[in-house]
Amino acid sequence: MRKFWLTITATLVAAGMYAQNNMTVATQKATLAKESLDSGDYLTAVSGFKDALSLAEQCGDEGINLASVCKEIIPKALNAAARKSLNANDFDSAISSLKGVVDFAGFYGDTQTAERAKALIPQILVKKAGVLLDSKKYEEAAEACETALETDPSNGIASLRLGMALESLGNYWNAVDAYKNAAANGQAKNAAARLGQCYLLRALEELKSNDFNAAVKDAVASNEYVPNPQTLQIAGNASMMSGNRTDAIEYFEKYIAAAPSADNLGQVAYVVGALCQENGDNAKALEFFGKAVSDPKYGADAKKAIDTIIKASKASKKRR
Numbered sequence: 001m002r003k004f005w006l007t008i009t010a011t012l013v014a015a016g017m018y019a020q021n022n023m024t025v026a027t028q029k030a031t032l033a034k035e036s037l038d039s040g041d042y043l044t045a046v047s048g049f050k051d052a053l054s055l056a057e058q059c060g061d062e063g064i065n066l067a068s069v070c071k072e073i074i075p076k077a078l079n080a081a082a083r084k085s086l087n088a089n090d091f092d093s094a095i096s097s098l099k100g101v102v103d104f105a106g107f108y109g110d111t112q113t114a115e116r117a118k119a120l121i122p123q124i125l126v127k128k129a130g131v132l133l134d135s136k137k138y139e140e141a142a143e144a145c146e147t148a149l150e151t152d153p154s155n156g157i158a159s160l161r162l163g164m165a166l167e168s169l170g171n172y173w174n175a176v177d178a179y180k181n182a183a184a185n186g187q188a189k190n191a192a193a194r195l196g197q198c199y200l201l202r203a204l205e206e207l208k209s210n211d212f213n214a215a216v217k218d219a220v221a222s223n224e225y226v227p228n229p230q231t232l233q234i235a236g237n238a239s240m241m242s243g244n245r246t247d248a249i250e251y252f253e254k255y256i257a258a259a260p261s262a263d264n265l266g267q268v269a270y271v272v273g274a275l276c277q278e279n280g281d282n283a284k285a286l287e288f289f290g291k292a293v294s295d296p297k298y299g300a301d302a303k304k305a306i307d308t309i310i311k312a313s314k315a316s317k318k319r320r
Contacts, residue, residue, distance in 0.1 A: 026055035042081035091128035122148035141165040156185035196226025212242035229259035266295020
């Protein structure tokens with residue numbers, strides 16, 4: 001029994017010596033970490049304080065105070081590192097530091113600090129996306145915005161910049177969805193202009209690919225966001241090419257009203273006249289052919305069309 005107590009005593013003495021040595025090393029590491037912190041080398045400071053914390057936690061009651069100090073300083077040092085990186089436009093390092101805050105504070109139950117850091121990450125990603133857009137790195141900008149929206153779906157600026165990146169990549173369809181989300185989250189004014197442009201680009205692509213119904217729909221949508229005579233002309237062309245003369249006439253009339261001094265006014269007026277004639281509305285056909293008679297390219301044909309209608313009308317009256 002005496003031998004057993006001697007063994008226990010020796011073990012306890014050794015443990016006490018280990019704890020004492022650990023506290024000495026922990027204090028030294030914390031002191032060096034404080035020097036790094038004071039010099040602005042925040043990440044080195046974080047590493048030192050984490051080492052000191054690990055050792056202090058092994059020292060029982062003796063290490064409680066040092067452990068508490070380390071737990072308080074580490075998130076602050078990581079936040080300082082994030083600010084420093086952000087000022088240098090090193091967005092990835094800033095995000096890495098903030099993720100370090102989230103993980104560390106979350107592990108020790110400081111949910112308030114963790115949530116504050118987590119909320120900053122989407123903001124940095126949005127700023128990163130802006131720089132990438134300026135550098136024409138559209139795919140990377142889109143990726144940054146998408147990552148930001150995973151954390152904060154209501155970030156209107158992230159959605160707006162995602163739309164800009166996708167639009168620049170020619171992905172007008174998904175860009176529209178992004179702009180609509182931006183409009184729903186505080187960016188309605190900025191998104192409206194982008195939506196008008198994006199719907200216009202969609203309509204042009206659809207017109208080229210002979211998707212006439214979609215072209216009409218998107219041209220009209222574009223004009224609703226940003227009134228633009230070009231969209232009315234696109235809607236008119238698409239309607240005409242799909243065989244819908246009535247709608248084509250309507251959109252071309254609106255185009256002429258919206259752009260009375262357009263260079264192609266005579267051409268459009270001639271087309272409307274021809275469509276009206278095909279629809280059996282000779283009175284309206286005469287009206288629009290009359291607007292085309294002075295056009296250097298279509299004027300002669302417009303005069304012939306007018307003469308033809310008038311002659312047909314006279315012949316019809318004689319038969320009666």
